Amino acid sequence: MAPNQQIRPLTACVNAQGHLAIGGIDTVTLAGQWGTPLYVVDELTLRTACREYVQALATAYPGAALAIYASKAWNILALCALVRQEGLGIDVVSAGELAGALQAGVAADKIYFHGNNKSEAELTLALTAGVTIVVDNWFELKTLARLGPQLSYIPRLLVRVTPGIECHTHEYIQTGHLDSKFGFDPNEIGDLFSYLVDQPGLHCVGLHAHIGSQIFELQPHQDLAQVLVDLYAKGLHQGLPFCELNVGGGLGVCYVAGDDPPAIAAWVEAVAGSVARACARAGLDYPKLICEPGRSLIANSCLTLYQVGSTKTVPGVRTYIAVDGGMSDNPRPITYGARYTALIANKADQAADQLVTVAGKHCESGDILLKDVLLAQPESGDLLTVFTTGAYNYAMASNYNRVPRPAAVLVNEGEASLILQRETTADLLRQDCLPPRLMGMPE
Numbered sequence: 001m002a003p004n005q006q007i008r009p010l011t012a013c014v015n016a017q018g019h020l021a022i023g024g025i026d027t028v029t030l031a032g033q034w035g036t037p038l039y040v041v042d043e044l045t046l047r048t049a050c051r052e053y054v055q056a057l058a059t060a061y062p063g064a065a066l067a068i069y070a071s072k073a074w075n076i077l078a079l080c081a082l083v084r085q086e087g088l089g090i091d092v093v094s095a096g097e098l099a100g101a102l103q104a105g106v107a108a109d110k111i112y113f114h115g116n117n118k119s120e121a122e123l124t125l126a127l128t129a130g131v132t133i134v135v136d137n138w139f140e141l142k143t144l145a146r147l148g149p150q151l152s153y154i155p156r157l158l159v160r161v162t163p164g165i166e167c168h169t170h171e172y173i174q175t176g177h178l179d180s181k182f183g184f185d186p187n188e189i190g191d192l193f194s195y196l197v198d199q200p201g202l203h204c205v206g207l208h209a210h211i212g213s214q215i216f217e218l219q220p221h222q223d224l225a226q227v228l229v230d231l232y233a234k235g236l237h238q239g240l241p242f243c244e245l246n247v248g249g250g251l252g253v254c255y256v257a258g259d260d261p262p263a264i265a266a267w268v269e270a271v272a273g274s275v276a277r278a279c280a281r282a283g284l285d286y287p288k289l290i291c292e293p294g295r296s297l298i299a300n301s302c303l304t305l306y307q308v309g310s311t312k313t314v315p316g317v318r319t320y321i322a323v324d325g326g327m328s329d330n331p332r333p334i335t336y337g338a339r340y341t342a343l344i345a346n347k348a349d350q351a352a353d354q355l356v357t358v359a360g361k362h363c364e365s366g367d368i369l370l371k372d373v374l375l376a377q378p379e380s381g382d383l384l385t386v387f388t389t390g391a392y393n394y395a396m397a398s399n400y401n402r403v404p405r406p407a408a409v410l411v412n413e414g415e416a417s418l419i420l421q422r423e424t425t426a427d428l429l430r431q432d433c434l435p436p437r438l439m440g441m442p443e
């Protein structure tokens with residue numbers, strides 16, 4: 001099965017001690033060595049997902065193609081470098097993510113810079129780095145038309161359009177419907193293309209759209225392909241030097257039993273096939289096809305290890321077990337009711353027959369990681385594993401309650417490499433400033 005269709009990372013297994021192992025290492029050993037909470041990334045799962053995108057594009061699309069990692073899912077140096085090694089490009093949405101991609105050695109011609117409110121400083125950085133800017137609105141376009149000549153650069157652009165396509169996912173992660181903060185409205189595309197044709201200082205090479213995230217249906221992506229190819233043909237007709245089409249990301253993954261996303265190859269085949277057929281019908285040369293998956297590349301490669309601490313039973317209602325992390329390392333449950341699968345890693349061979357609710361340690365009643373899950377008799381000191389935590393977990397993590405963010409390790413064939421240091425209390429206090437007049441008591 002494709003990595004995005006399984007809940008557990010590819011190398012996860014139960015070892016002779018009855019413990020969960022990953023990348024050839026016992027999770028109890030990992031927790032002992034690196035502490036908890038701990039993100040553990042399985043290298044094989046991540047590389048396999050990258051290869052599936054690369055191979056499927058080469059098979060399904062007759063023209064040039066590039067998969068780029070939507071690094072908003074998790075932008076740290078080691079992960080950016082790993083996807084670069086697999087031949088992928090990277091999309092970024094801030095100066096920080098751009099710095100990560102560049103420092104990880106990603107070539108500028110494989111970096112795409114998104115965002116609905118890029119600052120002038122960020123645009124300057126993007127221009128001087130030579131990356132492609134996915135222009136989102138008129139304000140940004142006019143800023144670029146001014147900045148380009150000032151800095152003696154000709155910005156290389158894709159235009160982000162709002163395709164007017166709705167899909168079935170949480171409203172916070174839908175982006176393709178018309179009432180969205182992202183992209184140009186289809187009704188202004190004619191004016192936009194005329195403006196671009198008159199701007200020799202802007203080099204607009206194509207179009208981009210992204211309809212949302214955690215999508216299981218293929219049809220919205222196929223509809224998007226047709227909408228984009230129609231607009232692409234219109235741009236060419238108006239005289240724009242189009243040669244690229246970026247269809248965004250959005251393929252879903254399996255978080256809980258019953259989640260049924262298409263495999264990576266099936267998604268690519270549907271999307272690339274639709275673009276190719278629409279181009280053939282319109283008599284167009286095949287544009288370079290770009291897709292930018294985030295979640296389906298990284299989510300299932302990672303699990304989070306927590307230590308179980310206190311427990312509380314509300315008679316006749318439920319039993320809570322509390323872990324040493326929560327909404328600070330995984331804000332998705334409290335943000336949009338995201339569901340996960342878990343097990344007690346040191347009792348991985350035992351029957352999961354106790355119905356409990358897993359709470360985080362934060363001062364929010366809503367800080368619940370998993371509601372009503374079956375686990376093997378959880379007790380204080382046990383190690384809890386939550387699967388599928390690679391996408392939008394660390395990336396959206398916070399220091400709420402001044403809790404340090406966890407460490408992360410990359411595991412492969414019995415070796416674990418630290419890829420993210422655990423924050424310390426000193427890290428948390430580093431940015432604080434204490435004016436001297438507040439040091440003592442008032443006179």
Ligand SMILES: Cc1ncc(COP(=O)(O)O)c(C=O)c1O
Binds near residue numbers: 114175296391
């Ligand atoms: C512009 C853009 N591209 C790609 C992605 C990646 O989406 P996913 O992680 O669902 O593949 C996102 C996510 O929100 C996005 O906003």
